[in-house]
Amino acid sequence: MKMPLSAMIGLAVSGAIFLAAILAPLIAPYGMAEIVGDVWEPASSAHWLGTDNIGRDLLTRLIYGGRTTIFIAMLATALSFSLGSFLGVTAAVIGGWVDQVMSRLVDLMMAIPSLIFALVVLSVMPVTLPVLIIVMGLLDSTRVFRLARAVAVDINVMDFVEAARLRGEGRIWIIFREILPNALSPLVAELGLRFIFAVLFLSTLSFLGLGVQPPASDWGGMVKENKDGIVFGINAALYPAAAISILAISVNLVADWVLNRTSDLKGGRGG
Amino acid sequence: MPMVLKLVAQRIALGLLLLLAVSVLIFAGTQILPGDVAQSILGQSATPTALANLRRDLGLDDPAYIRYFRWLWGVMHGDLGTALSNGQDIATQIGERLGNTLFLAFWAAVVAVPLAITLGLVSVRYRNRWPDRLISTVSLASISLPEFFIGYVLIYYFSARHQWFPSLATVYDGMPLLERLRAIALPVAVLTLVVLAHMMRMTRAAIMNVMQSAYIETAELKGLSAFKVIIRHAFPNAISPIVNVVMINLAYLVVGVVVVEVIFVYPGMGQYLVDHVAKRDVPVVQATGLIFAAVYIALNLIADVVAILSNPRLRHPK
Numbered sequence: 001m002k003m004p005l006s007a008m009i010g011l012a013v014s015g016a017i018f019l020a021a022i023l024a025p026l027i028a029p030y031g032m033a034e035i036v037g038d039v040w041e042p043a044s045s046a047h048w049l050g051t052d053n054i055g056r057d058l059l060t061r062l063i064y065g066g067r068t069t070i071f072i073a074m075l076a077t078a079l080s081f082s083l084g085s086f087l088g089v090t091a092a093v094i095g096g097w098v099d100q101v102m103s104r105l106v107d108l109m110m111a112i113p114s115l116i117f118a119l120v121v122l123s124v125m126p127v128t129l130p131v132l133i134i135v136m137g138l139l140d141s142t143r144v145f146r147l148a149r150a151v152a153v154d155i156n157v158m159d160f161v162e163a164a165r166l167r168g169e170g171r172i173w174i175i176f177r178e179i180l181p182n183a184l185s186p187l188v189a190e191l192g193l194r195f196i197f198a199v200l201f202l203s204t205l206s207f208l209g210l211g212v213q214p215p216a217s218d219w220g221g222m223v224k225e226n227k228d229g230i231v232f233g234i235n236a237a238l239y240p241a242a243a244i245s246i247l248a249i250s251v252n253l254v255a256d257w258v259l260n261r262t263s264d265l266k267g268g269r270g271g
Numbered sequence: 272m273p274m275v276l277k278l279v280a281q282r283i284a285l286g287l288l289l290l291l292a293v294s295v296l297i298f299a300g301t302q303i304l305p306g307d308v309a310q311s312i313l314g315q316s317a318t319p320t321a322l323a324n325l326r327r328d329l330g331l332d333d334p335a336y337i338r339y340f341r342w343l344w345g346v347m348h349g350d351l352g353t354a355l356s357n358g359q360d361i362a363t364q365i366g367e368r369l370g371n372t373l374f375l376a377f378w379a380a381v382v383a384v385p386l387a388i389t390l391g392l393v394s395v396r397y398r399n400r401w402p403d404r405l406i407s408t409v410s411l412a413s414i415s416l417p418e419f420f421i422g423y424v425l426i427y428y429f430s431a432r433h434q435w436f437p438s439l440a441t442v443y444d445g446m447p448l449l450e451r452l453r454a455i456a457l458p459v460a461v462l463t464l465v466v467l468a469h470m471m472r473m474t475r476a477a478i479m480n481v482m483q484s485a486y487i488e489t490a491e492l493k494g495l496s497a498f499k500v501i502i503r504h505a506f507p508n509a510i511s512p513i514v515n516v517v518m519i520n521l522a523y524l525v526v527g528v529v530v531v532e533v534i535f536v537y538p539g540m541g542q543y544l545v546d547h548v549a550k551r552d553v554p555v556v557q558a559t560g561l562i563f564a565a566v567y568i569a570l571n572l573i574a575d576v577v578a579i580l581s582n583p584r585l586r587h588p589k
Contacts, residue, residue: 107289108289108292108293108296109296111289111292111293111564111567111568111571112293112296112560112567113522113523113526115526115530116526116529116544116560116564117296117297117560119529119544119545119548119556119560120297120301120557120560121300121301123301123547123548123552123553124300124301124302124551124553196415200415200417203417203419204417204418204419207419207530207533208529208530208533208545208548209545209549210545210549220419223420223423227423227534230423230426230427230431230438231426231430231431231438232431233431235427237423238427241417241419241423241424242420244417244420245415245416245417245420248415248416249411252411252414256411
């Protein structure tokens with residue numbers, strides 16, 4: 001199947017961002033915490049994007065910041081995804097009151113806006129990387145749970161699952177060998193969207209000062225550091241904010257294409 | 272009792288139950304850590320006697336469920352407790368801020384809802400032609416933009432480059448309405464852009480669904496103009512899903528204000544919540560969290576009730 005232009009652009013841009021994040025120490029022109037100039041210097045040949053609020057090279061910070069953002073967002077997505085899909089499929093396979101309890105609990109968690117819930121929990125927890133990843137992962141796993149459960153309920157009544165049951169396979173086998181492989185394609189399409197959500201969520205938390213703590217910094221934190229310059233016409237805060245947007249849009253373009261493809265496979269229900 | 276009333280009453284009762292459960296969850300969310308509030312007020316170097324005294328004063332010696340019921344009892348009587356950071360009554364502090372936040376959200380809704388529905392109608396009228404494509408591309412992009420990106424771009428161009436609007440949304444008591452509106456122009460614009468895309472896409476999808484019906488074909492074959500077909504024949508049948516999506520987006524709006532208020536330093540609930548999370552002022556966080564959740568649940572509840580009222584099929588669940 002031919003890849004549309006938009007998906008190709010998305011793949012290229014997000015690939016470039018990921019590559020920059022992985023190779024950060026090799027391609028960054030200066031050290032991450034190195035003060036190399038005056039406060040908020042304009043762009044020059046030495047500092048392509050200028051310097052930040054305490055005179056660090058903005059491009060360097062941007063490359064390292066992307067590393068932090070992508071690393072945390074990926075771990076949070078991995079957690080929400082594995083937890084959500086495992087519990088979702090389990091709920092669908094076991095059914096009965098276990099399903100009821102789990103589903104109602106997820107409904108309850110989704111009745112509180114994620115950001116508000118995260119703020120409530122972070123008000124008593126120390127804001128460290130593991131805590132951030134776990135809070136983000138848990139809150140987001142509710143959405144994966146709903147999708148996985150909906151998909152698994154459909155598959156659970158199919159003949160090959162029935163056959164496996166009659167053969168006497170255990171629940172673990174049915175979950176991991178019968179249902180999960182067949183539920184994978186709609187779930188993978190969702191993966192991209194969950195990753196974007198994690199990036200935006202983390203950036204928002206950091207922007208509010210409750211995410212990644214200084215001296216480490218992600219893109220949201222960089223916006224916070226440089227936001228005071230905006231009113232003086234210094235656009236340093238716009239670069240990290242734009243980086244978040246570009247990453248989100250390009251991953252979105254790829255996810256959109258994958259989503260269309262997988263729904264085509266099911267007989268073009270996507271429409 | 273008529274069927275409709277019964278269903279609506281059921282739905283409202285369910286909403287109240289949900290709110291109760293949410294209050295448990297919010298309270299539990301602040302009790303996860305082994306350390307306690309007294310420790311975080313006095314710091315690591317506090318003497319055990321001072322800690323014990325403060326614990327007794329705050330009632331921390333009681334088990335969690337007794338503290339929960341005491342808190343719930345207070346909340347139901349309008350007593351939200353006192354803030355740890357400055358010892359002031361939370362309810363009075365919240366009162367004014369809640370007004371400010373609702374003011375901001377109200378004007379954002381006034382701008383966003385008609386605009387989203389109009390754009391949705393336009394993009395159905397010109398479906399698969401360039402206006403539709405343009406609208407859907409722009410909206411796909413704007414879904415991916417964080418609030419602070421839109422916010423700071425607007426501040427950069429409209430307050431720093433050209434001094435058209437203030438960069439800080441300062442409002443005070445007795446401020447004339449027009450001045451107040453000018454102060455919140457940029458925050459309203461950000462909130463509008465944030466919810467517009469989703470609302471518009473859903474409106475479009477809802478109407479497109481109806482457009483495949485046979486009676487639409489009849490209306491077209493009668494020779495009605497394309498806009499008239501959409502407005503007179505398709506739109507009324509799509510109202511229920513549209514109201515639903517509008518309400519869900521308004522609920523989102525109330526949450527979106529948290530970030531927008533921080534960007535524009537607007538004296539509302541969101542700013543209040545974020546400030547006190549940083550100060551680890553647990554009673555304030557619980558109270559504001561509960562209010563945000565209550566507004567969110569209420570708007571979702573209204574969406575359900577409207578859906579029941581506008582769609583006769585939902586009145587007879589199987």
